[in-house]
Amino acid sequence: xxxxxxxxxxxxxxxxxxxxxxxxxxxxxxxxxxxxxxxxxxxxxxxxxxxxxxxxxxxxxxxxxxxxxxxxxxxxxxxxxxxxxxxxxxxxxxxxxxxxxxxxxxxxxxxxxxxxxxxxxxxxxxxxxxxxxxxxxxxxxxxxxxxxxxxxxxxxxxxxxxxxxxxxxxxxxxxxxxxxxxxxxxxxxxxxxxxxxxxxxxxxxxxxxxxxxxxxxxxxxxxxxxxxxxxxxxxxxxxxxxxxxxxxxxxxxxxxxxxxxxxxxxxxxxxxxxxxxxxx
Amino acid sequence: xxxxxxxxxxxxxxxxxxxxxxxxxxxxxxxxxxxxxxxxxxxxxxxxxxxxxxxxxxxxxxxxxxxxxxxxxxxxxxxxxxxxxxxxxxxxxxxxxxxxxxxxxxxxxxxxxxxxxxxxxxxxxxxxxxxxxxxxxxxxxxxxxxxxxxxxxxxxxxxxxxxxxxxxxxxxxxxxxxxxxxxxxxxxxxxxxxxxxxxxxxxxxxxxxxxxxxxxxxxxxxxxxxxxxxxxxxxxxxxxxxxxxxxxxxxxxxxxxxxxxxxxxxxxxxxxxxxxxxxxxxxxxxxxxxxxxxxxxxxxxxxxxxxxxxxxxxxxxxxxxxxxxxxxxxxxxxxxxxxxxxxxxxxxxxxxxxxxxxxxxxxxxxxxxxxxxxxxxxxxxxxxxxxxxxxxxxxxxxxxxxxxxx
Numbered sequence: 001x002x003x004x005x006x007x008x009x010x011x012x013x014x015x016x017x018x019x020x021x022x023x024x025x026x027x028x029x030x031x032x033x034x035x036x037x038x039x040x041x042x043x044x045x046x047x048x049x050x051x052x053x054x055x056x057x058x059x060x061x062x063x064x065x066x067x068x069x070x071x072x073x074x075x076x077x078x079x080x081x082x083x084x085x086x087x088x089x090x091x092x093x094x095x096x097x098x099x100x101x102x103x104x105x106x107x108x109x110x111x112x113x114x115x116x117x118x119x120x121x122x123x124x125x126x127x128x129x130x131x132x133x134x135x136x137x138x139x140x141x142x143x144x145x146x147x148x149x150x151x152x153x154x155x156x157x158x159x160x161x162x163x164x165x166x167x168x169x170x171x172x173x174x175x176x177x178x179x180x181x182x183x184x185x186x187x188x189x190x191x192x193x194x195x196x197x198x199x200x201x202x203x204x205x206x207x208x209x210x211x212x213x214x215x216x217x218x219x220x221x222x223x224x225x226x227x228x229x230x231x232x233x234x235x236x237x238x239x240x241x242x243x244x245x246x247x248x249x250x251x252x253x254x255x256x257x258x259x260x261x262x263x264x265x266x267x268x269x270x271x272x273x274x275x276x277x278x279x280x
Numbered sequence: 281x282x283x284x285x286x287x288x289x290x291x292x293x294x295x296x297x298x299x300x301x302x303x304x305x306x307x308x309x310x311x312x313x314x315x316x317x318x319x320x321x322x323x324x325x326x327x328x329x330x331x332x333x334x335x336x337x338x339x340x341x342x343x344x345x346x347x348x349x350x351x352x353x354x355x356x357x358x359x360x361x362x363x364x365x366x367x368x369x370x371x372x373x374x375x376x377x378x379x380x381x382x383x384x385x386x387x388x389x390x391x392x393x394x395x396x397x398x399x400x401x402x403x404x405x406x407x408x409x410x411x412x413x414x415x416x417x418x419x420x421x422x423x424x425x426x427x428x429x430x431x432x433x434x435x436x437x438x439x440x441x442x443x444x445x446x447x448x449x450x451x452x453x454x455x456x457x458x459x460x461x462x463x464x465x466x467x468x469x470x471x472x473x474x475x476x477x478x479x480x481x482x483x484x485x486x487x488x489x490x491x492x493x494x495x496x497x498x499x500x501x502x503x504x505x506x507x508x509x510x511x512x513x514x515x516x517x518x519x520x521x522x523x524x525x526x527x528x529x530x531x532x533x534x535x536x537x538x539x540x541x542x543x544x545x546x547x548x549x550x551x552x553x554x555x556x557x558x559x560x561x562x563x564x565x566x567x568x569x570x571x572x573x574x575x576x577x578x579x580x581x582x583x584x585x586x587x588x589x590x591x592x593x594x595x596x597x598x599x600x601x602x603x604x605x606x607x608x609x610x611x612x613x614x615x616x617x618x619x620x621x622x623x624x625x626x627x628x629x630x631x632x633x634x635x636x637x638x639x640x641x642x643x644x645x646x647x648x649x650x651x652x653x654x655x656x657x658x659x660x661x662x663x664x665x666x667x668x669x670x671x672x673x674x675x676x677x678x679x680x681x682x683x684x685x686x
Contacts, residue, residue: 057585058459058571060466061309067453079583105307106570110584132307132570136297157311159473164314182311183471 002149004126005098006174009048010209010230019226020175021271022211023264024051024102024235026069027086028078030246030256035073037257038242039090043097045261046268049211050090051129051235054083054103061131063186069239072246080107080116084123091124100127100153100174105141113141117148127151127174135167142171155179156202158190165205175209175231176202180216186236189215189225196228219270226274234267290537290613293604298487298574300607306486308573311470320488322393327495332388339384343417344374346381346499350507350664355634356647363517363657365650367637367667368504370528377640377669378500378528379410379481385496387414390477397472398422400479401465403430403458403524404595404642405437406669407481412446422446425464428456430594437673455588458524458598462572482525483602486573490530490602497531504664505535512662518543518653521666522645523616524560524596526605528668537613546605547645549591550618560589561618562601563609576603592621592677593641595669623648625681628671640669641677 013020023042028035042050055070055078062070087099101120108116108130120128128145135142135154142152151174159182160168169176178198181190199210212225213233222232241263245254293300306316326332340346349372353365370378390398398415400422402408408424415422424441428450431438441448454460469478483493508516519536521529523546536542551559559565562577569578571586579587579599591597608614619627624641627648632638639647646665654663671678679686 055585057454058463060463060572061311061470063467074585081583104570106578106580106586107584109570109575110567110580110582131309132573134306134308134310134313136306136313155310157309159311159314161314168310179311182473184467187471 004149004151004174005096006049006100006126006151009098010175013048014230017275019229019271019274020048020209020211020231021046021222021268022049022051022213022231022233023047023238024053024233025238025242025260026053026055026066026073027083028055028073028076029069029239029242030072031076032078032082032086034256036086036089038260039086040093041257041261042264043090043094045264047097047264049098049100049231051100051102051233052083052087054080054101054107056104056107059104061184063184063236065186065236065239065243068243080111084119087125088123098126099124100129101125102129103131105130105132108141113144117145117150121148121150125150127153129153129155129177131155135170138171146171146173153177158182158198162201165202169206172208175211176206177233178202178210178212178229180212180214183214185214187215189217189221192224195225199228219266222267222270223274226271232271238263286611290608290611291534293607294487294491298491300604301610302568303576303603303606304487304490304574306573307570307575308486309470311473315473316486323389323488323492326389326392332392336385336388340381340499344380344384345372347503348372350504350511352511353635356631357654359630359634360651360654362654362659363661363663364659365654366508366516366662366664368500368532368664370500370666370668371637371639371643371670375410375413376672377406377410378497378531379407380413381499381531382481382493382496382527383410383414383479386479387418390420390479391418393477395475395477396420397476398479399425399465399468399476400481401425401458401461402481403427403461403597404593404640405430405434405441405673406595406640408446408448409437409440409444411479411481412441412444415446416444423468424448425451425461425468427458427461428452430457433677434594434673435676457588457594459586459588466572482527483530483604484525484572484574484576484600490574490604493527494530494534494604497527498534500528500531500666501533501535504532508662508664515539515542516662516664517657518545519664520545520547520646520649522547522596522642522668523601523605524549524598524642525600526602528666530602530604532666533614544614545649546614546616547649548616548618549593549596549645550620551590551592552621554618557587558590559618560591560596560598562599563606563616564618566599568606571600574603576600576606577609592624592681593645595640595642596645617649619645619648625678627651628678637667638671639667640671641674643668644671
């Protein structure tokens with residue numbers, strides 16, 4: 001398939017010799033305008049790739065933080081149409097930062113796969129992460145997405161053994177998302193030694209960049225994980241930064257976009273020190 | 281939507297990918313995929329292993345009390361004045377419902393796979409009780425996820441599970457019903473993949489669960505078919521079962537699917553009517569979508585967000601249905617019709633008074649349909665209703681619906 005913004009960004013970072021900071025946020029949380037301002041804040045505070053969360057009523061692989069964010073977003077009126085609109089709005093100011101849509105299959109299935117891919121492409125979407133579509137279901141969305149020129153980024157997990165890895169990697173493009181532990185989003189970080197070993201194992205099977213997520217919350221963790229991985233994914237910490245400034249009565253204690261910018265600037269410093277620290 | 285082609289047999293599915301036509305499949309996170317493939321392999325070994333079958337047979341006979349009786353409901357038949365009504369008495373099984381059939385099969389499989397911890401989801405609590413029961417019997421720790429709403433309306437079953445040594449974890453997400461319990465069970469499973477066996481209670485979820493649960497529940501239909509042949513000398517005209525996820529229904533239906541003269545009717549929870557969203561009639565008012573590992577008819581909005589639904593019966597309070605039912609619906613082999621809360625409640629009382637049998641509210645939905653159709657049928661015609669469970673657990677719900685306090 002043709003080169004996407006993800007491929008270009010990853011190649012550039014490789015040349016710079018540092019890992020990518022991949023940031024997840026929930027589209028539409030707590031409302032469209034605030035969420036768009038958060039997305040823009042991610043772009044200007046050092047996020048190299050943006051994962052735009054598509055809310056779903058039944059997020060089976062997510063922990064309490066992202067579950068709650070999804071509910072806030074749906075309550076705020078977010079739909080898949082509006083999530084695509086958000087990407088298109090973001091693209092007016094930023095045509096370089098890759099955008100990956102992340103979520104579950106049903107809203108896409110109901111939208112209609114071909115129509116979704118056409119609209120996603122037109123909105124400036126570069127990749128998809130769909131949690132409940134394993135390689136066994138590739139004909140549903142993965143193969144059509146590749147045909148449409150959109151990367152399909154697959155999750156590899158600690159339960160994906162050497163025998164299964166080739167199947168998981170077969171139609172993967174953009175990067176491989178290594179889930180650092182068995183569990184839901186927002187759990188505690190896995191042993192960094194084990195993570196490094198898993199990244200090495202995956203790299204024996206593919207030339208794609210390997211980004212590591214699930215459990216990374218601080219700049220220090222981003223630095224440590226980034227020493228061995230091509231990218232570090234942070235999600236729950238960002239979602240929490242938003243939740244923390246939304247008061248229980250809906251009165252905000254600070255600007256959510258600023259809270260996210262502060263966190264992400266720190267994380268961006270973390271990934272920039274990763275290889276320096278490793279070389280010491 | 282185009283009707284799928286009529287197959288030569290309705291009993292050959294699913295295919296190797298776990299599909300019944302466009303329904304079914306394996307829509308799960310990668311973390312679970314190796315487990316599901318392993319489960320499929322172990323299940324395929326076990327189902328043909330004479331030792332496994334013998335152990336299950338012995339437990340079914342001496343522990344669960346199978347075969348369950350096919351009972352001629354003479355009082356109800358006389359009252360309605362039409363077709364002869366038979367009850368398949370799954371309520372007489374150990375733990376009081378059909379759920380034990382599946383739990384015995386799966387716990388043996390869990391043991392065979394070397395798993396040391398059982399998790400389950402439950403709606404009415406019948407599957408939770410059956411899971412806690414087999415876990416106690418085989419000495420395995422058991423965690424049951426149950427919606428907070430259901431915990432409140434099925435308190436006797438919650439206490440039973442605790443007595444049996446299970447840990448009941450209330451789930452307050454969503455409306456706090458079966459759907460939310462299933463999400464939470466999946467989150468547990470994805471976290472504890474090494475040692476945990478997920479004992480799904482209905483014929484839904486990722487392949488191979490729908491097929492496996494069907495097979496463990498099929499003795500219902502196999503026995504009923506032989507029993508009616510023995511007692512009436514012929515096959516029934518109509519068979520009826522309530523459909524939530526659809527395990528008792530598929531258990532009754534499957535052995536009859538190729539008997540083309542037998543009309544098969546599945547009853548969905550019509551709740552307070554199909555006009556609004558206060559029902560669980562996914563096959564009458566929903567559309568195909570993907571949830572909990574399979575593609576099937578679901579109650580959802582135009583954005584693909586799953587709706588919560590409503591039923592008086594906790595066991596039918598689920599916005600989806602097993603994928604094989606969706607396929608049987610689209611092929612036209614089975615008719616799926618809704619029964620309202622009020623109609624179920626009326627049938628519950630009628631059955632109690634004319635038969636001296638207190639049926640589960642789930643089963644009362646199936647009885648309600650028999651009440652509707654029997655009077656206009658001939659006296660020589662035969663209806664078999666699956667009495668999937670006993671109603672003791674529901675007396676609090678029924679009392680409050682009748683405006684009484686107990």
